[in-house]
Amino acid sequence: MSFTVPGKTQSMLREILPRLVLSPSLFLILIFVYGFILFTGYLSFTDSRMLPSFDLVGLANYTNLWGQRNWMTALQNLAIFGILYIAICCILGLILAIFLDQKIRGEGILRPIYLYPMALSFIVTGTAWKWFLDPGLGLENTMHMWGWSSFTFNWIKDRNMAIYTVVIAAVWQSSGFVMAMFLAGLRGIDGEILKAAQMDGASNWSLYTRIIIPQLRPVFLSAFVVLAHLAIKAYDLVVALTNGGPGRATELPATFMYSYTFTRNQMAVGASSAVIMLAMIAAIIVPYLYSELREHR
Template sequence: MIERLQTYLPRLVLSPSFVLILLFVYGFIAFTGYLSVSDSRMLPSLGFVGFENYEKLFSLRHWSIALKNLAIFGILYIVICTVIGLGLAILLDMKIRGEGVLRPIYLYPMALSFIVTGTAWKWFLDPGIGLENVMHLWGWESFSFNWIKSREMAIYTVVIAAVWQSSGFVMAMFLAGLRGIDNEILKAAQIDGASNWQLYRRIVIPMLRPAFLSAFVVLAHLAIKAYDLVIALTNGGPGRATELPATFMYSYSFTRNQMGIGASSAVIMLIMIASIIIPYLYSELREKKS
């Protein structure tokens, strides 16, 4: 009896959480999928229209702009965060003085919400009260930095804020990978005459492949579902210069009363995320089995 209780008690304790997750996560995912093939507008509807909403979605110029902005934002965000994170991790791995102080400083931005980050960078980049105004007050009248007001450059301000937020987190991932490398391998390479550059290029960085993969998955996931940072920083503007799929989905679902189109965009975002996470999980499970 005691053995049966020990076997089934954890299942009984976890079953309410499992049911709630099944209902409020996967249940609503399924409901969103249904809305995407319905004629729902302001309220959910039972009318079935097939893939009509998806056809309308990909014919919308606003959706094309959102995808283009996502490509620009996602590529720059992932690449810059990876380069900065790796550089900071290598710097800290060299046992420099003050590592205990620098590490929490680099990690601090990740402790902030994207709303706080977006608001702070909005103030900092605003030409009237931010960096440009400070430079003018210091006498540098010719200084100009109005990217946040420019249709062509506004998306790059989102990249700047997002990189500032996430680089420290990526650094922590790479630092954990660096500290996990066997020192005997590095000492053997140094004995063979390898310089520091050769050591990192031919041995250390290739051994960080799992950290690179993990960083890519996390950053790509954050880029695809980026919403609060954009809303706080630019609100999707000027015009639609910083429109992303997440902001598009919200606007069409709740302000334009096109719930079917909004749901179809949410499904496309889910497919994007799944196309990144599923291969990653498959490779991880395959490595564990082998």
């Protein structure tokens, strides 16, 4: 004896079943992501220290935060790190993408080589570059062993140069990913437009500067959003590479937030810094999503 589900019931199941399957995940996301975001925002207005407190103190924690010298150092470092990280990754990624787009032999080997660093965690990247940049273990020591005794490269120990070692390690890891984004953009450009420009006598320089690169504007925007997001929340790379040092020379907002929340027992100040970081990310992502939705419509 067979049992047949009516067509109306089948259509109802098709609509309800996906929602039933996804509802537990959505419920957990609402609690453990957005719920804790709201809770962090609430803590930033309390006098919480080692443990959460529910006594409201208004904007006192934000006033205290902007009066912290370490917070201002973290913002200055973020400006240096973010600008150099985004600019170098975009320039290097574009150059690599143009190089691979020339239909060179061995592209299938070079592409995964460029992308390989992105497969590593920032902890592994930071540890490897820490060994490489350590004057007693890495590049400087190797040069001395080869007889170049005058060679020095101690940026990781120099308070004024340490932040640039974080830039080097971050660029090494992310530039291959940006290259893949630009390569996809280059492969999506209409070849007929390029052929027409070549027939009109356009040089390769004019071809790239006036036709190809302007058409990569959406890729530039996407790369900027991704890299800016990574820069603002950078934590594990800094901890593995410099641990915020020497001194506070490589302090970033994420390391500031962790130290004030979990080691200095100033939970409310740490929550305030987390809210500021969230506002920074939202200021980048929300306009991007709005522009994408508007173009889609």
